[in-house]
Amino acid sequence: MKCRKCGGTAVINMRQHKLALCADDYLAWLPEQVQRFIEKYEMFTRDDRVLVAVSGGKDSLGLWDILHRLGYQADGLYIGLGIDGGFGYSDQSRELSERFANEHGLKLHVVEVEQTYGATIPELAVISNRGHGKPCSVCGLNKRYIMNRVAHDGGYTVLATGHNLDDEAAVLMQNTLNWAGGYLVRQAPVLPASRPGLARKVKPLCRIYEREMAAYTITRGIEYIYDECPHAVGSTTLYNKELLNQLEEKRPGAKLQFYLSFLQAKEAGLFSAKASEPDLHACDRCGQPTTAPGECSFCRLWDKVRGVKNLPDRVPASLVAPALSA
């Protein structure tokens, strides 16, 4: 297979784009694509301070690399979840994230959930008895909260996550299989900062295939953690990804078409205004926006844990350390 631009040996063939590229041309092409989508969906400009949620995986490190190369002001946030899985998943993830930051001279905020709040995510899942034995639900809740808090405390205007097309299509598939109206209406490349205290959320990789991100980070020589989170095994998301891969195999581009036709249909007004924005107010305790009456889910979760573990009642004034945010 030859590169369509220079005729050299191709490292990737993207059947859905009918495009094969060599290493150099691919490393130039992918950031151009991301730039195109940042502009198309009006995600942010070079004046914005962007916080990139970094997990040590190919998508988030690849995204950080791309944003940095494109000249954006992009700092990282690593959240330590305390997940071991028999191979030190969280430790490895942190190390790889820190190594990338150091090698590129980039600023990385680190929030360790256990040190900050008093328990690891797997402990939290057991104590809270949420998520049917899986920590994924409390993990998501904690990550969303902490990302938003750090963005707020650190004065970032935009929070960028590494969700790729496969992630977005799998979530869309799940929300469609259940016809979860509210989630469908809100799934988008950009979630505006609809309220003070809530960061604008963007997904610059939403149209990039998972394998394209893998090819990018490998070709670019970025070290990332290959393993999925050990708790993701058997998840609905992974199952939906397999289904979508079957469709893609049969008809290249099916995944992209599923996602893009969804965005187009929404743009064309398929959904009624009814199911759109939920009512938000400030949490009585931490002040973060929440749909729950009184305290937000995060505060209620940790109240429970503090009770069980006899932990002191601590709500950090800021999640951004002065030394780091300087």
Place this chain on the structure above:
Amino acid sequence: MKCRKCGGTAVINMRQHKLALCADDYLAWLPEQVQRFIEKYEMFTRDDRVLVAVSGGKDSLGLWDILHRLGYQADGLYIGLGIDGGFGYSDQSRELSERFANEHGLKLHVVEVEQTYGATIPELAVISNRGHGKPCSVCGLNKRYIMNRVAHDGGYTVLATGHNLDDEAAVLMQNTLNWAGGYLVRQAPVLPASRPGLARKVKPLCRIYEREMAAYTITRGIEYIYDECPHAVGSTTLYNKELLNQLEEKRPGAKLQFYLSFLQAKEAGLFSAKASEPDLHACDRCGQPTTAPGECSFCRLWDKVRGVKNLPDRVPASLVAPALSA
């Protein structure tokens, strides 16, 4: 496996309902379910004259049997498509449909496309050059047109088709994979007669699994054509059915939940009014409702065929033979 009602030997186990039943109890249970859905979705009453579209397959013959047993005024319509497939598909279908009608003393309208209009469906597909070598698109167009005409000409208030849950879920999956807004908004157990000349369309089996219909017709001793239409091989619908069967295998009831949550989301106002009813007007030639400007797609299709085959210009005044409609 024992029948949950009488303890006898079960002939079917419906995992999604956690219900196993013996032959007698199943033959009583299924029509009760259909009756429940006819009422729930306000499909028709015993005062309505119902035209059942009959193909000779398990779903349509099973539906006709059930409606007859439930005491509805249900006549049949068989449309001869002229499909052979090497085993006389259409001939066999007609024979089985007529046999069922005779054995149950029911009235069956028969419209042979070739005799009435001058070409078989496979011929039509070739001449019209529609559907990328597959006759399915022209076949659907012809069936929809003829069903509607016969319902109108015969004074039927309701047109019932044998679409089962697997059919509906597969179509829903397709319309979702493409986010075909107009189709999504209009997919429903009942399509109202929104205009004079357009029959109210209902799908009383929309919540019955395909295998439940197979079990019903076999247990009831109804002879039906086992073969799929030879042109359906490799179709997107069959592929989507396989996908949904995988989901169902993993999580019994997934197919039903997909369809029901869709209906519920629609009922709850997920879709905007924008994408709903298309503008219809009477075809300049045959007078049937159409969205196309001037002549309807059916008339334009047959105009072309008459040109190619040098056929006389004939538009039947009525598709319901006086002798049959008496």
